[in-house]
Amino acid sequence: MKNPKLAAHLEQELAKYRVGGKPLPGIPSQAELTALVAQMVDSVARINYVKTIAKRDISPARLDPKNAHMFDPLRAAIQHMRAGNEDEAFWLVFLFVHCGKNLTKGYSLLRMVYGAFNDKFVWTWKKFSANPDAFSMWLHQHLDELLAQSKQFPFGNHRKYESLKHLGVTLASYADWVGPSRSHRQLLDAAKAEVGTDPKALFDYLYYSMDAVHRFGRTAKFDYLTMVGKLGLENIEPPSAYMIHGTGPVRGARLLFGGAADNESLSKRKLDELSVDLNKALGVGMQVIEDSLCNWQKSPDKYLFFRG
Incomplete structure (x- = not known):
């Protein structure tokens, strides 16, 4: 895996992360955890690539x-x-x-x-x-x-x-x-x-x-x-993943926090709040959360490379 140090950190934080005192329902096995971590590492790499060419x-x-x-x-x-x-x-x-x-x-x-x-x-x-x-x-x-x-x-x-x-x-x-x-x-x-x-x-x-x-x-x-x-054109960063207007990231968030991509028991606003809180634990930034959840939900138990 690319960036094994980051991957190990993310895997550790996700494994110990709790929602309402319970593990994340969307990663019941190592397969889901590995796939999600790989998508997050990919997202970080895409962001770093842009910063590097700058x-x-x-x-x-x-x-x-x-x-x-x-x-x-x-x-x-x-x-x-x-x-x-x-x-x-x-x-x-x-x-x-x-x-x-x-x-x-x-x-x-x-x-x-x-x-x-x-x-x-x-x-x-x-x-x-x-x-x-x-x-x-x-x-x-x-x-x-x-x-x-x-x-x-x-x-x-x-x-x-x-x-x-x-x-x-x-x-x-x-x-x-x-x-x-x-x-x-x-x-x-x-x-x-x-x-x-x-x-x-x-x-x-x-x-x-x-x-x-x-x-x-x-x-x-x-x-x-x-x-x-x-690109450094202006110092701005997203405060959330704007789940309230989303589709792909919403399915990923529902899968991760609710256990199923079509689980509508969690509102989009709540999913946004949960995503922001997750980022506080992971420290990867909301763009990584948004991008990786969107890609991960397409193949949650087997890593597939997406160009973003």
């Missing part, structure tokens, strides 16, 4: 959406942040979350959107936010061709139910969420004026404010804001 040198080719082999939106976001262009960094994180990375086609959709398909320009934040309607018109002009080639531009797993037809509205609503100044820094400063600088309070405020972004639900908001935090 410290490395980055090739300029990583910033070019026309470069099919080298473009990487997260590395590009890091480099733009280093260069003082934080709006572009936030924009790329948003596009990364909304488009996703497909298992077979990679960033082809994101490159098509950001790189303006076959046109010789890039939909930078400056260009897009100056006139989101221009993007919608551009998309409409190319839509028939793009739909005909839709298999070349699939959304990632977390966004697999999205459609190119909604893209213009979603992106425009993101610009509206950022605000009329189109400045992410001004957005964050306004949020801090409301709730202060505590990373968890700030995350929570931004999470609920993102209801304004069209077709951006719990998973998308959570993924976007946690990525902003992991």
Whole structure:
């Protein structure tokens, strides 16, 4: 297993953890315990990977959406942040979350959107936010061709139910969420004026404010804001797993705390409270709790690797 020291720590803490004086009902045997620990170790590794690339040198080719082999939106976001262009960094994180990375086609959709398909320009934040309607018109002009080639531009797993037809509205609503100044820094400063600088309070405020972004639900908001935090674009961290709006993590929490994924005797709010309390014992962070429970419930007694 990767990171055996962490795995041993998590296994020990989970084995001795008690809810109402009783062991966790979702891990009745070593098989469930081992599988859950492995998913948690994987989640930690994914977070650490992002934090690691944020410290490395980055090739300029990583910033070019026309470069099919080298473009990487997260590395590009890091480099733009280093260069003082934080709006572009936030924009790329948003596009990364909304488009996703497909298992077979990679960033082809994101490159098509950001790189303006076959046109010789890039939909930078400056260009897009100056006139989101221009993007919608551009998309409409190319839509028939793009739909005909839709298999070349699939959304990632977390966004697999999205459609190119909604893209213009979603992106425009993101610009509206950022605000009329189109400045992410001004957005964050306004949020801090409301709730202060505590990373968890700030995350929570931004999470609920993102209801304004069209077709951006719990998973998308959570993924976007946690990525902003992991990349160091802003000091924020989730105060909970937001189970009240969840599905996959809820099934995992119900299995772990209630003994069955379809056990509805525990409310989503209670599951959130239990998850927060579990994290206090494990110390891995709420993103790990959310991610690992979601993946673990798909195969609770046998470890399967998921890309997250």
